[in-house]
Amino acid sequence: MLLIECPYCGPRAEIEFSYGGEAHIDRPGPEVSEEEWASFLYLRENTKGVLAERWRHAHGCGRFFNALRDTRTDEFKAFYEMGEKRPDAEKKEGEGA
């Protein structure tokens, strides 16, 4: 069971959380092209390496937040609040081929 560090409540066991998929996917307005909309709906990176993803502390404070997790090892590199930028330092490191 993963140990996930909620930015508000601290480290907690995975069963308190629900997964929210890849992070930093901005929802476009209805004015975008159909291709852009399809991409927003359906296209994800499927990263092998450090992935920015969303979690919700569903059985805790209820807040959504972001995490950087290496999908090869499950190692978390960072936890940060919604609206914050992806921490740059980790962006390159460990990104798979």
Added chain:
Amino acid sequence: MVEITEGCVLSRLPASTRLILQGRQPALQAACGALGVETVPEMLCTAEGAGGHALRVGPFELALQPTGDGLAPLEAALASVPHSLVEVSNRNVSYTLQGWQAADILAALCPLDFSLAAFPVGMATRSILDKAGALIWRTADQTFHIEVWRSFAPYVEGQLHEVAKSISYNILTVQH
């Protein structure tokens, strides 16, 4: 009130007012003020004022347990601040679990660390008790205040009894 294992008592508390206040810092501040709590408690901390308890269960959320005519002063204090105040007195069923094995019993159902260092007196948080969500608040070294949603209450009571049956045997005691 029932002794679920030697030295550990589970008590269902009588219904009383429970409110969920949500809002930004000024709303939390105003609500605390109405309860006579000077500063908004930090995350997972609780505070008691003349008007009741405030439990900081979320960054934008307080679980309030006002005493007496708690609701009116709260509404007055919050009138000019954007907020949401919702009564959940009936949604939540409250218990206390008290006794030297209380932490051990909770540790069978909840992945939190109940050592006093990790979960000190006065800490409150939402978590889970096996398959039910729960609010867990340590009110004394060996006393926990627990709230669960009404329909989960029989299940949670059942689980606590089930766990308590075997708690005396070769248990790793939660260390303080």
Added chain:
Amino acid sequence: MSKTFRLSGYGRVDRSRPVTFLFDGKPVKGYAGDTVASALLADGRHLMGRSFKYHRPRGPVSAGSDEPNALIGVGEGARHTPNLRATQVEVHEGLVAISQNRLPSLRFDVGIVNTLASPFLPAGFYYKTFMWPHGFWDKVYEPLIRRASGLGKAPTAPDPDEYGLHYAHCDVLVAGAGPAGLAAALAAGKTGVRVILCDENPEFGGALLSDSHSLIDGVAAAQWVARTVAELEKLPNVQLLTRCSAFNYGPHNMVALNQRLTDHLASAPVGMPRERIWQVRAKEVVLAAGSLERPLVFEGNDRPGILLASAARTYLQRYGVLCGRKAVVMTADDAAYRVAIEMAEAGLKIVAVADLRANPDSAVVAEARARGIKVLPSTTIQRAHGHYRVGAVELAPVSADGAVGKGRTVSCDLVLMSGGFTPSLHLHCQARGALTYDDKLGVYLPGDSVEHVRSAGSCRGVYALDAVLRDGAEAGLNAAGGEGDLPVWTVTRQDQPGEGGFAGALPRRGPGHLALAFVDFQNDVTAKDVKLAVREGFQSIEHVKRYTTTGMATDQGKSSNVNALAIVSKTLQRAPQKVGLTTYRPPYTPVTFGAFASHARGDQFDPLRLAPADGWARAHGAVFEDVGLWRRARYFPRAGEDMLAAVTRECRMVRKTAGIFDASTLGKIEVVGPDAAEFMNRFYINGWTKLGVGKCRYGLVCRDNGFVYDDGVVGRVAKDRFHVTTTTGGAAGVLNMMEDYLQTEWADLDVWLTSITEEWGVIALQGPKAREILAPLVDGLDISAEAMPHMFLKEGTIGGIPMRLFRVSFTGELGYEINVPSGRMREVWDRVWAAGQPHGLTPYGTESMHVLRAEKGYLIVGQETDGTATPGDVGCGWAISKIKPDFIGKKALALPALNAPDRLQMVGVLTDDPHYVLEEGMQLVAAPQMQAPASADGHITSSYFSPALNRSIAIAMVKGGRSRMGATLYAPRLDAAAVRVTLVDPVFYDPEGARVNG
């Protein structure tokens, strides 16, 4: 010669406590502290089981959890546990154990014919043989294979025992309490951090308990163990767990331990759990899992009486049992010499120590020679003879180039083998640790891991006792943070590990096409199977594993993996590190299912959520159904009524007078804040700005892909407060989705969400008499048709109890949903019920609710919709706001594909035969006789007998259905002619909607 093999003056068993147990129905004597294996060996019995595939006679090869052969069933009836290792099962008075996989008896087993057939059962036999004909798999091959395979039999009755599961937290978890583990626990414990030390054995000490040679700080190893354990027991921050296996290393240092509490007891205290799983979250983990001696692979190496040398030493030093009278030692390693010396001292005749190496010359070899033990360098075992027990071996010379010469056969009743020691890497690998191949030791060692884990002692290739203790202490101290005193011990009289070791198949004379030299004893995989797999083109070790099944048995390759790897490596002529090792999977040793279930069993398996009127419904004879975790009343049969009769009566009464229904399980969310209306506008497809306070509206939620997600009535309680309802099953999902958009897309909005599903109990009062029944109860609130039309909402009290009264209908009749605090709903229910009696008020359940809404053509999300239906598809296109700049699903709903005329659309369906009720899920096709495969025009989503119409009705999703009213389609059946149906408007009853406004 004495009949017993038990020696006085040896062992740690309690001679003052003799124990009798049953093995295959016959009494066996032992002592407290014995295992089933040691007690049987004390009787001179090695034969304890039959092998998996060839049914070969087998005896124990080890003395611990790595045992692949001596698997037994323990206990009777529902308490029977199959496939336990006899080398670990502790005896107690009255224990009942049986051998397995034999018919009719252990000694005479008809399955042995498989051995004769072994030339025809090569690797991949099943894959090659049972391929064709296709249809044979289910009916012939699989049942046959299932009957022939497997070892023990699982009990069929429910497990009567109790089990526990607990979470625990510590700073340092030490897995394994041999010398390294004890040293680590002590070093860590003395710093004051929280330490848990666990070991799978009944007592701590590991290999030290079998070591009568080494001295630590001047005392015997076992004495040092006792002293150290006593010291650990005094530390309040250290918790000690015996009979407790670390079996799974999960992500982020969550290690699962399985503690066995009662199996070793003749009678356990009432209520004591049989086993308990500890889910330990450790900041740091020290793996002190030790190493496992490798068997040697030669023809007949599975004959009973052929053991690992270290196992024989354990039987002698821990249990006081000599495993035979006359032994040949076959080794490639120095450690076996110490065993030979000790065994000879204990009275065993050592025929010879055959050493694969040309020049064994360490101190312990010299000591053996000096004691008159014959050492044969450059010697191998060509073959072992015997059936139920090894009787002789052929010792043959090996030349420098590996050629094996003609040997001589010597008689013996015991062969002690040692191929060197394999570090136990299972937990390290489960921790996603890398492995590095050590050329010098010829084994894999633990490398880096992403987890906070370190290995200590022989599980990382450190073998000399003084080095193991130092390694353990350093690991423990470092795991504890590094601050503190490092305990130091002085070891005297220790054997140095020396060079050597061997992996793979021993050299042999001749090709050995028919030789059964076992690599994986438990799965009966031989050296030639592994070689054959490679010859047939399997080069990846993972493929060889699956093709041959080597390493896939319950022992997870503890004894076999390195030998298999070496054979593959040699056959491929590729270095072992290029071949790699297969994945070790949890559990390290098998765990009882009951332990995983623990307290989640029976009534406590899942929460059973009871609605507020559940007690009333039970008292009134309701039949219930589970809806998610909720238990809901389905119908209320009267004497002699079946479901159809009860539902028909309930529906008629609702339409004629009134019905009462517990709707409390509906999800409810309070949306509050100055931006509440704006939030609702963005979230729902409907518009909310114009909804006045005190009014309700049916709302539909789509996902951004444009498909219907949930629906429900929403009431505006105040300008800044909406009372939202969702479906029963959608409650948590809708709230999560709301929070998602609110927190991540629209964080600027001042609006907040609170689940009030359980705050408000909901009594649905439906039917033409509803107002008449309710009006006198609501404390003067004006609920007349004028004051409170359909889709209005009023706050008030009912008998002094706060109430949110919705005038809404899911039946098509005049109706109310009376929301009252859930803790007081029963009072209100009783009052309404009493008031309704003169009017014929009838309770109804979910089944009638479904029929009543189907008669009105109201959809149920999840029944009519399947995640690909748009609002337009289900006839709710009217709900889509045309003026909102955006809402969830707006973009997708404008896409041409989601507006195509041939989409599946919701329609009503009538059968020609008014008594025939279609099956939900039936397909609809264009012609009565169509050849498969045919594409369907649609399918039935809801189907009932309608009491109002006195005929069957159905709802279907049909391609372009709305433009095909009156069309004829057919619902094919397997066993009869297709049913002819006509497409109609889905509103079957009161299409003008007059009744709801009554």
